[in-house]
Amino acid sequence: MTEQATIDFFSTLRRAVANVHLYPKGHPQGELALDMLTETAGALTAGNDQVVLSMMDNAFYLDRQLLPQASLEYRDVYRLLHGHGLDSISIVGRATTGDLAELAAFLAAEGSDVPAEGTVLLNERPYNRSELLKHAAMSEIRHSYAASLDFLHGVADSMGTEDGGADISDAVWTVEDLLEKVLLQPGASLLLSTLKTHDEYTFYHSINTSLLALTVGQAIGIEHDQLVELGVGALLHDLGKIRVPVEIIQYPGRLDDAMWTEIKRHPHEGAQAILAGSGRGQEIAALVALEHHARYDLGGYPTVARRERLHLYSRITAICDVYDALTTRRAYKRALPPAAALKIIMNGSGSQLDPDLVQIFLSILGIFPAGSLLRLDTGEVAVVVVAGHGEETMEAAVAVTAEGERVPTPEPFELTADRVVDLVLPEEVGLDAASLVESPHLNLN
Ligand SMILES: [Fe+2]
DSSP, rough: HHHHHHHHHHHHHHHHHHHHHHSSOOHHHHHHHHHHHHHHHHHTTTTSEEEEEEEEEOOOOOOOOOOOHHHHTTTHHHHHHHHOOOEEEEESSOOHHHHHHHHHHHHHHHSOOOOOSSEEEEOOOSSSSHHHHHHOOOOOHHHHHHHHHHHHHHHHHHHHHSSOOOTTHHHHHHHHHHHHHHHHHHHHHHHHOOOOOOOSSSHHHHOOOHHHHHHHHHTTEEEEEEHEEEEEEEEEEEEEGGOHHHHHHOOOOOOOOHHHHHHTTTHHHHHHHHHHHTTTTTHHHHHHHHTTOOTSOOOOSOTTTOOOOHHHHHHHHHHHHHHHHHHBTTTBOOOOOOHHHHHHHHBBBBTTBBBHHHHHHHHOOOSSSTTTEETTTTTTTEEEOOOTTTTEEEEEEEEETTTSSBBBBEEEEEEEEGGGEEOOHHHHHHHOOGGGGTTTTTOOO
């Protein structure tokens, strides 16, 4: 049983539920989705009499095992299950397609009865709260990340309505919560900011950018209330993307001129949506949204007239935005390892990006930033847990053996840069460094 098997199950469950709305019963597309769901449910229980998925405190558990990544990547599935009053799903033996179809129909409908019998049992709750928490609890920062996803989800919904303004009144509260965790758990926050997902890219990117911006802002001595304003600006900087057609945002090739014109609207759209809402720091947040692609040399878009330079928060957000985008894989481009992304940031210093802030950014992240995957001279792959600075050693943990096996509980050790032979991408070894935040021996603060 692995977290990956659960992720596959969620992904097929999500599709099966969506298909209930899209196709009539018996339609080949709907049947195909149910067959795939049956297959992933089978893989989930393989070799076990029963497995239990529990939903508690915003986290998924597979039997007693916490699933940190799935809890964030499938936040929408959590909302869906929780919204239907579900705390647990027990799959007994090999789940039948009929029972899974009933589950999908139940989740697609509102207020129908909970299916009671069969191979898929709902709300049996075989594990109680303390039993699950005793084993592993989700980190505080991951809770805040989940709350931020919910917030952005709500904002996106409000922008889809008639009046079209963004409901951002909870932005301050959301960022205060993130900031509290960044201050309490700076290491865990930086590691979690490397989280990547294939869905809802803009939401995850926005939270990562905000976490990085808060870290930079704190390092340069910005006071608490202003840090919150910076964090709100960074969290909402790409809000306008919600108004750009998703086919263009996800377009897997080179954009033509018409598409670029659409993309270039997002700073304006975002600023307008923020101003149409209400809340503290709203004007500065709108400015950050407007300026985040304007470039340090003002050669970007949109043209910023009659101003000598961009707002400090726009300049901080721009660096964090570029860094997170470079390290993320998209339909049309590969991800860069963090150390390679920093080189590109350096190349943009003084033209695209503020050179003083670039220096600060590099000194905070180190040569191999937290979350970097490094191939060692032994053939093992280590995750950087706390970056080193200058010539110093970094704290790392071997997560994948030389034979390519995942290490169940990675142990921390001091790693020197001379032992690093290569940079590794998450997809090469099937490991997202952010999944290690709750790893018991790493003691991330
Ligand atoms: Fe943007």
